[in-house]
Amino acid sequence: MALGVLVETLQGKLEGVQEDSLQAFRGVPFARPPTGVLRFHAPEPPEPWVGVREASRFGRAAPQTKAGFDLFSGFDVGEQGEDCLYLNVYTPAADGARRPVMLWIHGGAYIMGSGSQAVYRFGALVRRGDVVVVSINYRLGALGFLHLADLGGASRNATGNAGLLDQVAALQWVHDNIGAFGGDPGKVTIFGESAGGMSVGTLLGTPAAQALFHRAVPQSGAAHSVLGRRGATKLASSMLEELGILPRQLDRLWSTPVEAILEAQQRCYTRAVGRGQRSFQPVIDGDVLPEPPLDAIRKGLARDVPVLVGATRDEWRLFGLMDPQSAKLDMAALVARIETRIPGADDSGTTRGHKIVEGYRRARGRARDDPPELFFAIETDRMFRIPAVRLAEAQSSNQRHTYAYLFTWPSVLMGGALRACHGVDVPFVFGAIGSKGADRFVGGGSEAEALQQRTMDAWLAFARNGDPNHPGLPTWAPYATERRATMFLGPKCELVDAPFEEERRIWEGIL
Structure with a gap:
């Protein structure tokens, strides 16, 4: 590894590193640090710098609790902090060529992960495909998706879609700067897995993101993972209750230690998971997301974007692995679980959960009397x-x-x-x-x-x-x-x- 690879962006000069047959630029700011009064705000454009900024080390990851994937290596996110809006660029050469660009959005249930995790081996794609790969961070959990607008947060310019807007800001940075790294701003593919795939699906239905990407690959995630205003406000109320903050004391959120926010977030998340639901995620707020992303996609918002x-x-x-009781389910417990996850009944009183279980018993043949097997199939x-x-x-x-x-x-x-x-x-x-x-x-x-x-x-x-x-x-x-x-x-x-x-x-x- 050797320093000395210089690139000039709109904000200033970067010095990256040469690593075998690729060049890497790490820890590049794509927005102002969302700290202090900017906590919970939409991202603001990055500030310029004077001289040459070293780009050999990753920036901080978004604040998060410990991941639950100790079975696997490569998931460590490194140093964390609210000053986390950084991206990384990997290119065959910062030579002015116009290569396809692939922007990776990491997963982690919208509460963990980063663009620097070793499990993602970006260099292999760069070398095999002669492409430019970008990985990004975005705000997670309550710091990224706490909908305060209906609790008085609108007066503080808070947004429940800060994390989604971080992704849009990263795409804007790529649009403005990737040409200097040998990439084509007119051929940008967004791809991601799990919450990253859900982000990709949501971006397809996000008006502010249109024209900033040209292909989309949502892996194990689509366009369903959003909260309505009512559910998002209920979650925000639960967060305030966990923190001991009344709605009239909302200003205290901006000075609450991040450790306390993470602890409250974890309790809210655990309750949601127990009900088979997600917690913090993008919000149909009438502004950033005027309508459910899938509805916008059906209407043709992203009609020019090929999708895989x-x-x-x-x-x-x-x-x-994190739900040992799932292996012990009997049929009654299975039906009860599915009824919790999918409430409602038809005119005869038959619950949706019961109908779904019976439908899978018919469809799965040999597994019809195996409740754990049916549970995994239904939840998948x-x-x-x-x-x-x-x-x-x-x-x-x-x-x-x-x-x-x-x-x-x-x-x-x-x-x-x-x-x-x-x-x-x-x-x-x-x-x-x-x-x-x-x-x-x-x-x-x-x-x-x-x-x-x-x-x-x-x-x-x-x-x-x-x-x-x-x-x-x-x-x-x-x-x-x-x-x-x-x-x-x-x-x-x-x-x-x-x-x-x-x-x-x-x-x-x-x-």
Whole structure:
């Protein structure tokens, strides 16, 4: 590693590092530090600097509690602080060429993660695809998504979508500056997994983000993960109660220690998870998000953006590690859980939860009398696969280049019990097969390496052309409701029409 790679941005000069065959610029500010009076505010443009700013080290990650993924390596986020709005650029050369740009939005349930986690091996994509990769931080949890407008926060210019607006600000920085790093501001792909995929889906329905990106790849996340004003205000009220702050004392939030905010946030989050719900996430506030993102997408807001969307086959099995009771469910307990997650009943009094469980018992055949198996299947579909299907349906009605996938490679953890769980696709996208952490999670060998090449080449082809087809895969037809063509990416790569169709029909009118 050697310093000495200079680039001039609109804010000033940066000195990056040469690392083998790529150049890296880390810890680049894309907004003013959201501290002090700017806490809970929309991001403001970054301030210029005089002289040369060193860009060899990552900036701070957003404040967060300890991650729950001690099983896996590469998830450490490093130093944290409210001064966290930094991005990182990886390029073959800051030479003025116009390469495709891929901007990664990290996951972590909107409460944890960063753009500097080692699990994301950005250099592999840069080298294989001759692309520029950008990774970003954004505000998380209450600091990023606390909706105070209906509790008096509007007078303080607080926004419940600070974290989402951070992502928009990063995209604006890329639009304004990426040309100096060898990237094309007119060919920007946003991609992300889990909450990052949900962010990508939400950005497709965010008016302020339009024209700042040109392709979108939501992985294990779509456009459903938003709160309405009522739910967001209820969550904010719970936060205030946890902090001992009355609505008339709202100003105290700006001086509350971040540690106290994180502790209160964790209690709110834990309660929500216990109900099978999320807590802090983007808010349909009538301003940043005038309407549900999926509605905006259906109406054609992002009609010019090709989309590649999908999920893993057994997403929810990963979360079973943090829910030991899920392995002990009987049928009555299963129905009760699903009724909590999906309330409501028909005119005869039959609950939605009961109907969904019975529908999956019919659809899953041999698993019909296995409550834990049914629970994982229902939650996988409720949280990930069906939202991906809905996004594919919405976008394909406006954009021919809409593609769907299902990742089927099984994890090797716990003797394979996790199957194709949440996150299993990430090592393949980032070329991590063969590394210690990836081998422990997804295994290795020639078959895994071959899938890694096929996956990376599909993502890179999509970033370049808006089409994931390449010679290493069967012909990948666009998604349309008449056929619902879906590429299975796993030990066998094949295009499958309308997979798990019986299960999909169960959710009509529900999700």
